[in-house]
Amino acid sequence: MAKTNPGRFFEDYTLGQVIEHAVPRTVGSGERALYHALYPARHALYSSDEFALASGLPQSPLDDLAAFHVVFGKTVPDVSLNAVANLGYAEGRWLKQVYAGDTLRSTSEVIGLKQNSNGKTGVVYVRTRGMNQRDEVVMEYVRWVMVRKRDADAPAPETVVPELSKVIDPADLVIPEGLDFSRYDFAQAGESHRWGDYAVGETIDHVDGVTLEEAEHMMATRLWQNTAKVHFDATFRPDGQRLIYGGHIISLARALSFNGLANAQMIVGLNGGAHANPAFSGLTVKAWSEVLDKAETSAPGVGAIRLRLVATKGGTPFALKGEDGKYLPDVLLDLDYWALMPT
Numbered sequence: 001m002a003k004t005n006p007g008r009f010f011e012d013y014t015l016g017q018v019i020e021h022a023v024p025r026t027v028g029s030g031e032r033a034l035y036h037a038l039y040p041a042r043h044a045l046y047s048s049d050e051f052a053l054a055s056g057l058p059q060s061p062l063d064d065l066a067a068f069h070v071v072f073g074k075t076v077p078d079v080s081l082n083a084v085a086n087l088g089y090a091e092g093r094w095l096k097q098v099y100a101g102d103t104l105r106s107t108s109e110v111i112g113l114k115q116n117s118n119g120k121t122g123v124v125y126v127r128t129r130g131m132n133q134r135d136e137v138v139m140e141y142v143r144w145v146m147v148r149k150r151d152a153d154a155p156a157p158e159t160v161v162p163e164l165s166k167v168i169d170p171a172d173l174v175i176p177e178g179l180d181f182s183r184y185d186f187a188q189a190g191e192s193h194r195w196g197d198y199a200v201g202e203t204i205d206h207v208d209g210v211t212l213e214e215a216e217h218m219m220a221t222r223l224w225q226n227t228a229k230v231h232f233d234a235t236f237r238p239d240g241q242r243l244i245y246g247g248h249i250i251s252l253a254r255a256l257s258f259n260g261l262a263n264a265q266m267i268v269g270l271n272g273g274a275h276a277n278p279a280f281s282g283l284t285v286k287a288w289s290e291v292l293d294k295a296e297t298s299a300p301g302v303g304a305i306r307l308r309l310v311a312t313k314g315g316t317p318f319a320l321k322g323e324d325g326k327y328l329p330d331v332l333l334d335l336d337y338w339a340l341m342p343t
Contacts, residue, residue, distance in 0.1 A: 007081030009150035010122035071130030073224035074106035092141030092270025115156035170295035181301035181342035191262035195303035253311035269338030276327035
């Protein structure tokens with residue numbers, strides 16, 4: 001009997017299958033430091049215990065996307081080890097803050113399957129939940145990934161494509177217990193723009209750029225234990241290039257959005273997302289945002305803002321799709337999310 005794990009192929013998944021992912025991971029302040037070393041992340045709530053205390057939290061939590069990376073990384077050996085590409089996200093919600101000392105683990109349920117017309121690959125839809133040591137769900141999201149078949153002649157499963165919400169209702173967003181922005185320090189946060197200063201339809205060019213480095217990408221994939229072959233093994237792709245982990249682009253774009261959205265402190269909802277084009281070392285990533293919606297919350301001084309975050313290869317700001325409805329070649333990421341901001 002083989003002792004090694006080749007990873008799951010498309011025909012290994014069944015509808016309703018629940019996968020318990022190894023290995024639980026205890027996070028510490030080191031994860032926050034490494035996250036800030038990899039990305040120019042500067043949002044105050046995740047940088048300063050004192051700022052977090054003044055905002056009603058017990059201490060500065062782990063960055064919302066760092067928690068996402070840890071939960072996501074657990075799933076890779078079981079969901080996307082043999083992936084061709086990670087295609088999209090939906091129905092993501094951050095439900096509990098993650099603090100130093102918490103232990104995270106992940107489970108996924110297969111909620112959809114669709115074989116591609118070439119018969120060589122298929123799309124697997126999973127709903128993933130990350131839990132802490134108290135079995136509290138800290139976050140959940142749906143993603144779909146294109147996976148290779150082991151045997152092209154294996155029969156196709158019945159096609160089931162789940163119906164997913166395009167937008168999370170603001171009433172379903174979970175506001176962290178105790179969060180209070182009524183004494184918010186705009187000077188320490190880095191910008192004076194508050195919730196009321198943003199208008200639906202407004203676009204923001206975040207100006208700055210970051211050139212992708214192979215070393216940083218490999219450090220990130222190892223840190224988050226993302227072992228997908230396309231990210232590690234240069235022989236796995238015909239062009240001999242390692243594909244940059246999509247989450248790396250998400251975090252870079254989010255960090256770049258600080259310039260213009262410094263007060264969009266916490267991500268609490270992921271409405272949708274697409275990795276529009278592949279990214280490789282040497283590309284320079286830039287970002288722009290569009291305000292899609294705004295909503296009030298019950299927390300003191302806290303408003304919710306819905307944002308489209310677009311990462312590009314340095315392309316023209318605010319250009320997203322061509323006349324054919326397809327993403328332009330310069331677009332790397334199209335992410336739709338809810339964030340919390342002082343009113």
